[in-house]
Amino acid sequence: MSFDYDLFVIGGGSGGVRAARISAGYGAKVGLAEESRMGGTCVIRGCVPKKLMVFASTAPAEAEQARGFGWEGATAGSFSWDAFKAKLDAELNRLEAAYTRGLEAAGVNIFHQRARIVGPHEVELADGMRISARHILIAAGGRPQLPGIPGEDLGLISDDLFLLDRLPGKVLVVGGGFISCEFATILNGLGVNTTLVYRGDKVLRGFDMDLRELLTMQLADIGIHVRLKQQPARLDKAGDGVRVTFADGQSEDFDAVIFATGRTPYTKGLGLEAAGVGLTPNGAIAVDEWSQTNIPSIFAVGDVTDRVNLTPVAIREGHAFADTLFGNNPHHLNHDLVAGAVYTRPHEVATIGMTEDEAIRRGGVEIYDTRFRPMKSLFAGSDARVMMKLIVDEATRKVLGCQIFGPEAGELIQLAAIPITMGATKEDFDRTVAVHPTLAEELVTMRQPTRRHEATAPDRA
Template structure:
């Protein structure tokens, strides 16, 4: 085995890369990490963390209105976008500092440059410097996908949305996935006129049909406009800066901001992978085996760049398992079954396991239990907004195959319930658990 400058060279300082670097170093490996932008990756810098903080900020619009029904004499409140924006960006800066401190504490050499591969064990930085490593780990994440059509350059993505100078009076959001629906809820609460356009006829197609239909109904009632089967034709920018969005078969839409939330593509381009024989799928995903190894034995990949499951906790687990396997003497692989997920819409969605359609396809006979109720807080607030909980079970064994929820705090409630689904518990075991009253979560043990 030839000598190398490092045991591990990581490209990309997102959640998966930082975890892999830190744990590998803790196992005694000599580790370097290259990052061309900021330490922390999409989740910390321009993804789930700042977005969740915007969700919290936006929710005060409803909370302040509801407070009057609870006896609080709330005056008309003005909202200052720049205060929220700058405080959120300040928190991002703080978290980036913590991530960098963690790397420094574990003696990981952080190189703030772009790195590309020039050999199976060699990388080149943007300044021309080259380094060798026994193992190279690609953790370059994913980037927003932007459709190609005339005028697309006038739109923004989730990368730029956190830096807007003001809340747009009108915003068009392209896409039907979780990013589109989350930002639709945020901007609607902050006073924007929101229109979602989607080239298909569905939103949140990976979620159970019942909960996504409920979100659509509630969103429409809140004033969000949806236009389906509306592929882009062109966008024209007017002399005053406003945009006119033209879609097939629909009337043009005048807007102040166009936000693309049309999916994310793996960041595999321009790394020099093809010349080394690293296999890349047509969508840009780096092909890996169960140990995150690519088709080149010394090169590995974790996180969104592999497009297995584009979720931060999954990338973290993949990075940790890689480090334990390669440097810790503890070979581990990730179990991708029953991964919980959430959409931080207004109200939020949470799910784990199989949808009703998936369960029927895999198991044939299933039993479905639901609770369709109006949360106590919504009743007193005079808010006509109903929650929906749904449990999908194997009809033969009574095992819970999936849980799907939409309603206040659904993601907070589901995390604990996901343990039960992962453990293979049955509906009877849920029923045998005494309800915690009065809570929304008690509905999980009272489903009929």
């Protein structure tokens, strides 16, 4: 049977673009449909614009630190949202064009419209055109979800932050995950009166216990109004702003409310049920380790599968898919060791592998950790503390996890992830000569465990 394409990709985000480009490089005839902007969540409404906003938001704190080093009168001045946003929009346009050029140079045929599956080997575009393909890859990503309360349409979602015409004077950020913490930090740094409300007792559910505690305290320390064990019950219009009624009956007016209450796989309307593609209970596409669904010709990568929802993971999944299907190099991604970072300020959260909470449940683990005030901020007059933690298997001596809270922790965890992924032992870390004076030297100078978590069973995975 002949097909219009060897591969048709639904979604022009990081995972879909990588899979399409690499597959075309192997000689496959590839088509790709993207209903919005090329580059997807990360490039257009996620990682890239968020990190640029983080950079912008640090100026006041950096000026304050400069005064601590003797720069009298140092000030960040006033912030122009209009000037920043113009540069941001130009940069995102540049990146989108680069993604498009890369696909076109590889020979990928791009359709700038939505597509849905109508059969194991067929998709239908929004204009009614039907296209056949030997293989179909779904890389449609995820979308922000709302909490399901009255008046939630008066609030914004995380995507909207990058589209604002002006910054609000007073904002409520709803949620305690990494997106809400990052956005609260950004807005606070840009001079917005920021409140974060979260139903839990600490932010970052699922992260290491110490990271959760330290970030929760840091948010309050930098001036964010943190309301824990609380959540909004309804939103109402209040003049040009929004009145929020909380679950305890209290109400407060804000210029804007931003919901950062998680993301869900963007599978609605893709025709998956009709095509017989299996879904998980939360609506994600169910795949095996090869990113293959229960329909042999249909695959999925990235956030739409809800495995590890990070851009580099989607890229690696897409690349592995292309190598396996068209490159005669079958392999798949190990999702167990994936580093990640939360870009808050002044200190970031970074992690790879096992958390101490998981170590307690597993047992047979040693904890090496340290807390200290870093030289730079200490000299400038700050009491902020850094935390570094290694989790080590007592029997094999392998480093199972690393947790960091500190400046540029994302940069540090990337380097720590290399030996940990290679299976380095604690003794390998100990043999490494420290670079002094640095923050990172603490990772190789922790000699004695601070505590142990005993094994609860004789057999450990």
